[in-house]
Amino acid sequence: MKELKVSAINKGTVIDHIPAGRGLKVLEILNLPEDSTILVAINVRSEKLGKKDIIKVEGKILSEEEVNKIALIAPSATVNIIDNWEVVEKRNVEVPDEIVGIINCANPNCITHYEEVKPKFKVISKRPLKLKCYYCERTMEEDTVLKNLL
Amino acid sequence: MRFQDVISIDDFRKEDIDYVLKVAERLEEELKREGTLKYAKGKILATLFFEPSTRTRLSFESAMHRLGGAVIGFAEASSTSVKKGESLIDTIRTVENYADVIVIRHPREGAARLAAEVAEVPVINAGDGANQHPTQTLLDLYTIKREFGKIDGLNIALLGDLKYGRTVHSLAKALSYYNVRLYFVAPKGLEMPRHIVEEISNKVEIVETSDLGAVISEVDVLYATRIQKERFPDPEEYNKIKGSYRVDLKVLEMAKDTLKVMHPLPRVDEISYEVDNTKHSAYFRQVWSGVPVRMALLGIVLGVVE
Numbered sequence: 001m002k003e004l005k006v007s008a009i010n011k012g013t014v015i016d017h018i019p020a021g022r023g024l025k026v027l028e029i030l031n032l033p034e035d036s037t038i039l040v041a042i043n044v045r046s047e048k049l050g051k052k053d054i055i056k057v058e059g060k061i062l063s064e065e066e067v068n069k070i071a072l073i074a075p076s077a078t079v080n081i082i083d084n085w086e087v088v089e090k091r092n093v094e095v096p097d098e099i100v101g102i103i104n105c106a107n108p109n110c111i112t113h114y115e116e117v118k119p120k121f122k123v124i125s126k127r128p129l130k131l132k133c134y135y136c137e138r139t140m141e142e143d144t145v146l147k148n149l150l
Numbered sequence: 151m152r153f154q155d156v157i158s159i160d161d162f163r164k165e166d167i168d169y170v171l172k173v174a175e176r177l178e179e180e181l182k183r184e185g186t187l188k189y190a191k192g193k194i195l196a197t198l199f200f201e202p203s204t205r206t207r208l209s210f211e212s213a214m215h216r217l218g219g220a221v222i223g224f225a226e227a228s229s230t231s232v233k234k235g236e237s238l239i240d241t242i243r244t245v246e247n248y249a250d251v252i253v254i255r256h257p258r259e260g261a262a263r264l265a266a267e268v269a270e271v272p273v274i275n276a277g278d279g280a281n282q283h284p285t286q287t288l289l290d291l292y293t294i295k296r297e298f299g300k301i302d303g304l305n306i307a308l309l310g311d312l313k314y315g316r317t318v319h320s321l322a323k324a325l326s327y328y329n330v331r332l333y334f335v336a337p338k339g340l341e342m343p344r345h346i347v348e349e350i351s352n353k354v355e356i357v358e359t360s361d362l363g364a365v366i367s368e369v370d371v372l373y374a375t376r377i378q379k380e381r382f383p384d385p386e387e388y389n390k391i392k393g394s395y396r397v398d399l400k401v402l403e404m405a406k407d408t409l410k411v412m413h414p415l416p417r418v419d420e421i422s423y424e425v426d427n428t429k430h431s432a433y434f435r436q437v438w439s440g441v442p443v444r445m446a447l448l449g450i451v452l453g454v455v456e
Contacts (some may be wrong), residue, residue: 026157115238135156135260137281139345142239 009039013062014080015055015070017046021099023053025149026070026077029102036060064091069102072094072129072145084110095126103131110136119150155266156274156447159320162263164327171292173455174439174446178311181216181442189454190219192413196249197223198241198258199276200232204436205415206276210253214445217454242268251452254278272451275353280316286414287320289443293436297410298413301325305368307333310375310395310420312342317414318375319346328452333357337391340381362394367404372397373412374420378443402430412436 004124018026032038037058046052066077071093076108081089105112112135113118120134129142140148153166158189162170180187195214196382202225202405211221224230232241238261245252246269248390254265255276262275262282294301308318314335322342325332332350337360347356374397382388397411410432413421417433418435418456425431429449449455 105260107259109257109259111238111256111258111264111278114258115264117239117264133260133265136279137160138257138259 005007008085009056009058009082010085011057011083012058012060013067014051014082015057015062015067015074016072016078016080017049017076018055018074019049019076020044020051020053022073023055026053026074027055029069029073029149030055030057030062031064032041032057032060065096068094068096069099072099072102073149095123095129098125098134099123099131101127103145103150104135104150105136105138106140106148107133107136107138110138152178154270154272154451156284156451157262157266158275158282159287159324160282162284162324167288167291167327170443170446171295172448173450174288174292175295177445177449177455178442179218181445186216186447188290190214190217190220190452193217193219193250193452193454194248195219195221195223195448196203196245196252197221197225197276198222198245198252198254199225199226200257200261202226203255203277205440206255206283206364207253209437209440210274210276210285210448213441213448216441217448219250219443219448223253239263239268241333242273248434251448255387263339272445274451279434281312282320283316284320285339285395285440285444285447286317287324288447289439290317290321290373290412290414291324293411293432293439293441296435297432297437298370301327304370305333306333306371306373307335307362307365307369308336308342308373308375309362309397310335311340311377311381312375313340314378314381315375318373321345321373322346324348326354328354330357331357333359333369335359335362335365335395337377337395340377349388350356352407363404366409369405369409370406371412372405374412374417375414376418392419396420396422397425398426399424402428405430 023040039056041054042049044054061081077093079091080087090099101118105119121131124130124132132139169180197207214221242265251272251277252263253274256278259279262278266273275282312318379388409430411430413433
C-alpha cells in the first residue's frame with residue numbers, strides 16, 4: 001500500500017511517532033500561536049508503532065523546552081527540524097525536570113484545585129515516570145499522570 | 151544561616167535542623183535567665199488558623215511574645231472574609247501588609263507552600279491538611295535532644311497509627327539523618343508506608359513489629375500516637391487491638407529506667423494517666439519545647455537571631 005504523504009514543508013518542525021490518537025492533545029499542549037500553519041495527520045500507518053499521529057508546524061523551529069512539554073503523553077515522539085526541505089536536526093523528546101500546567105494534581109484536597117494557580121510538579125524519576133506535586137507533595141506515577149491530563 | 155520560609159521538613163538538611171536546635175537551646179537559656187526577650191521588638195506575627203488548634207497556635211503566639219514581638223490573627227476561618235469567598239491568595243496578599251511574618255494552618259494540602267510563594271514576608275507552616283507540620287517535627291527532635299543531651303545512639307520507637315499519621319512520617323524522615331535505630335510498632339494494616347521505609351532504610355536501621363512487648367525493653371524513646379477507631383473497617387478489630395498499644399504502668403515494667411515517653415498530644419487513651427507522674431513521661435516537657443523551637447524559627451526567618 002502506498003504510504004500517505006502529508007505535504008512536505010520547506011522550514012519548520014515535524015513531530016513524528018506520536019502515539020495514535022494523541023496528536024490533537026499534543027497540539028493543545030504545544031499551545032502554538034493562533035496564526036501558525038499546522039498540518040496534522042492522524043492514524044498514519046507506522047512500522048514502529050502500527051499507527052501514529054504526525055504534526056508539522058510550518059515556519060517555526062520549536063525549542064527543546066517547548067517540545068519537551070509533550071514528553072508526558074508522547075514519549076515515543078521524534079522531532080525533526082526542517083530547513084530548506086532537509087532534516088537538519090533530529091532529536092527525541094525528553095521529560096523536563098519541572099512540569100507546569102499540562103496535568104492536574106491527583107490529590108483532590110490539593111490547594112491547586114481551589115485557588116488560581118497552575119499545578120506544578122517536580123520530576124523525581126523520568127523512567128519510570130514519577131512526579132511530586134510542588135504544593136501538596138503527593139507523588140504520582142505514570143498511570144495516574146495520564147489520567148490527570150488537563 | 152538563614153532561611154526564608156518553613157514549609158516542609160523535606161526542605162531541611164541535617165545542618166539546618168541542627169542549627170534550629172542550637173538556636174532554640176540558646177534562646178531557652180536566655181529566656182530562663184532574662185525572662186521575655188527583645189529580639190522581635192517592633193515585629194508583628196500574623197497567625198492565620200483556617201482550622202482550629204490549641205497547642206500550635208498558642209505556642210506560636212507565646213513564642214512571639216517571648217521574643218518581644220506582637221501578634222495578630224484569627225483562630226478560625228468562620229469569622230473572616232474567607233467565609234465571604236475570599237481566596238487564600240488574596241487573604242495572604244492582604245495580611246502581609248499587616249505583619250512581618252505569617253504562620254498558617256490550613257485544611258488543604260499545599261496551602262502553606264502557595265502562601266509562601268505569594269507572600270513577600272516569611273511564611274511558617276503550622277499544618278497543611280494531611281501533608282506537613284514541620285515545627286512539630288523540630289520540637290520533637292528538640293525534646294529528644296533535651297532529654298538525652300543527644301539524638302545519636304538512641305533507640306527510638308514510633309507507636310500507633312503509622313500509616314496515616316503525618317507526625318510520624320516527618321519525624322521518621324528527620325530522624326534518619328541521625329545515627330539512631332528506629333522501631334516502627336503498628337497494628338497490621340496501619341504500618342509505616344512502604345515509600346517512607348524505602349526512602350530511609352539505607353540511612354538508618356529499622357525494626358518493624360506489631361508487638362510492643364517484644365521491643366519495649368530495648369528502646370530509649372517511645373513516641374506514642376493515637377490510633378483512630380475510624381481507620382478500622384470492623385470496630386471489633388479495633389476493640390481487639392487497642393489495648394496492646396496503650397502505654398500504662400504494666401507495659402513500662404519491662405522498660406529501661408531511662409525510657410522517655412513522648413506524644414504529640416492531644417491524647418485520648420493511648421497513654422494512661424498513671425504514667426504522667428512517672429520518670430518516663432516527657433510529653434508535657436515536649437509541649438514546652440514548642441516555645442523555644444518556635445522562637446528560634448520566628449527569629450531566624452525574621453532575621454533577628456543568628
